[in-house]
Amino acid sequence: MMDLCLYAMNEAERQKVEYADIRIINSKEQKLVSENERVYEVKDNIDQGFGVRVLKNGAWGFASSPIIAKDEIAKVVRNAVAVAKASASVNSKIKDKKISVLKNPKVIDSFKTIVRVDPFSIPIKDKFDFMFEISRRMLKVDKIKKVYSVANFENVDKHFANIFGSQIHTNVTTTMFEYVAYAVDESTSKDRSYGIYPQTIGYEAILESDLLDRCERVASEAVMKLTAHRGVEGIKDLVLDPTHLALTIHESVGHATELDRALGMEESLSGRTFATVDKLNKMQYGSPIVNLVADLTLENGLATHGYDDDGTKGKRWHIVKDGIFSGYSTSIDTAPEISMSESNGRCNADSWFSIPIVRIPNLGLMPGKDNLSVDDLIAGVDDGIYIEGMGSFSIDQMRENFQFGGDVFWEIKHGKITRMLDNVTYQAITRDFWNSCDAIAGEKYWVKSGVANCGKGDPMQTAKMTHGAAPARFRNIKIGGGNV
Numbered sequence: 305m306m307d308l309c310l311y312a313m314n315e316a317e318r319q320k321v322e323y324a325d326i327r328i329i330n331s332k333e334q335k336l337v338s339e340n341e342r343v344y345e346v347k348d349n350i351d352q353g354f355g356v357r358v359l360k361n362g363a364w365g366f367a368s369s370p371i372i373a374k375d376e377i378a379k380v381v382r383n384a385v386a387v388a389k390a391s392a393s394v395n396s397k398i399k400d401k402k403i404s405v406l407k408n409p410k411v412i413d414s415f416k417t418i419v420r421v422d423p424f425s426i427p428i429k430d431k432f433d434f435m436f437e438i439s440r441r442m443l444k445v446d447k448i449k450k451v452y453s454v455a456n457f458e459n460v461d462k463h464f465a466n467i468f469g470s471q472i473h474t475n476v477t478t479t480m481f482e483y484v485a486y487a488v489d490e491s492t493s494k495d496r497s498y499g500i501y502p503q504t505i506g507y508e509a510i511l512e513s514d515l516l517d518r519c520e521r522v523a524s525e526a527v528m529k530l531t532a533h534r535g536v537e538g539i540k541d542l543v544l545d546p547t548h549l550a551l552t553i554h555e556s557v558g559h560a561t562e563l564d565r566a567l568g569m570e571e572s573l574s575g576r577t578f579a580t581v582d583k584l585n586k587m588q589y590g591s592p593i594v595n596l597v598a599d600l601t602l603e604n605g606l607a608t609h610g611y612d613d614d615g616t617k618g619k620r621w622h623i624v625k626d627g628i629f630s631g632y633s634t635s636i637d638t639a640p641e642i643s644m645s646e647s648n649g650r651c652n653a654d655s656w657f658s659i660p661i662v663r664i665p666n667l668g669l670m671p672g673k674d675n676l677s678v679d680d681l682i683a684g685v686d687d688g689i690y691i692e693g694m695g696s697f698s699i700d701q702m703r704e705n706f707q708f709g710g711d712v713f714w715e716i717k718h719g720k721i722t723r724m725l726d727n728v729t730y731q732a733i734t735r736d737f738w739n740s741c742d743a744i745a746g747e748k749y750w751v752k753s754g755v756a757n758c759g760k761g762d763p764m765q766t767a768k769m770t771h772g773a774a775p776a777r778f779r780n781i782k783i784g785g786g787n788v
């Protein structure tokens with residue numbers, strides 16, 4: 305494959321482009337869904353193809369094909385150059401700005417997810433047997449009427465080369481598993497879900513998980529939701545579990561600190577941001593104990609690929625350091641816009657037929673330094689709510705004004721959890737929220753969770769990233785009953 309990549313780069317050089325790269329991708333994906341004790345869905349795909357990106361006359365061109373052959377590659381390179389020239393001619397009429405890219409050092413390297421048990425080596429029947437056992441255990445709980453399990457496995461083998469001489473081979477395996485139990489009574493139904501957090505890892509993540517052990521508890525919590533107290537409102541303190549914080553971090557920090565949004569290059573899907581370039585290294589994003597770190601080297605991280613699709617090696621950097629806004633997710637064409645000499649390296653495409661765009665990296669809230677436990681956090685709350693799991697969310701175009709739900713809510717009174725609540729939502733302004741964070745549990749409580757279906761761009765691309773956190777406490781947050 306790499307010889308074809310080099311052939312493509314020679315063709316691009318002959319076209320006198322400013323920059324070019326190619327990705328040749330072979331991927332496998334398996335998605336299995338069970339409903340109670342029957343097969344609900346089986347998807348078992350393989351896919352291959354390549355995409356060529358060129359920079360010519362200060363504009364991007366991109367073309368792709370599923371036919372991996374020399375003649376086709378030459379044609380696709382010419383197509384990409386034609387697209388770039390056409391874009392440049394339009395650009396020159398509407399603006400003078402030309403795109404330029406940072407010159408990454410030449411790299412010849414490879415990266416492979418460490419996989420002990422290849423998920424594609426396990427027979428589909430064995431996987432469904434495991435899912436049916438989960439269903440059996442949950443359906444034994446009174447009022448549980450439906451149980452769905454979803455298993456998703458991916459392997460992406462990628463050969464990358466660019467015009468600077470880099471040759472990078474990556475092989476990334478992703479494993480996900482989640483189940484949801486539906487409890488039903490005369491008037492309503494409620495669900496509760498649980499899973500192993502999606503990771504770049506093999507099937508061992510499932511074999512060594514507590515998925516079976518947690519079945520009864522998760523089912524019982526779905527039943528408890530049927531009679532949980534509703535309609536809680538007012539100003540209260542929140543203790544947020546890592547499984548919940550993942551989405552809050554994602555929406556209020558991750559997307560807000562993508563440099564293409566800050567530069568006005570991306571506007572789809574709540575696409576702009578308040579975290580503009582003039583605020584970098586100045587704005588108080590959160591309280592001084594808030595450290596949000598991007599880490600593309602994180603073990604088993606969903607965005608841990610060795611290199612991004614610009615050929616930039618995975619790094620670790622602060623997005624928020626001691627409360628101060630201090631970094632963006634970047635690409636080789638956005639980083640020079642703010643005089644960075646290197647990209648932080650989070651520019652990825654979701655397939656061979658998509659052009660790479662800036663994405664949220666693995667992004668985590670660092671644990672607190674005082675070794676507090678989650679019980680310590682709860683003990684410091686007189687009137688509040690402990691929230692687990694992800695639920696609904698909405699956020700405005702500037703990523704400033706948000707509302708989040710959750711999966712399970714526990715009332716806290718006088719330092720103790722008293723009862724389950726239902727349908728809680730909270731609202732805040734991003735910076736007020738993070739500045740109200742007054743305690744974060746210690747390293748022992750730091751858990752990796754993640755988002756497996758982040759949508760961005762137009763046409764939309766999806767991406768996956770890990771969001772780790774320890775439970776954290778937020779003071780005086782507006783709680784609404786919500787109708788979600």
Ligand SMILES: [Zn+2]
Nearest residue numbers: 554559758759
């Ligand atoms: Zn997203």
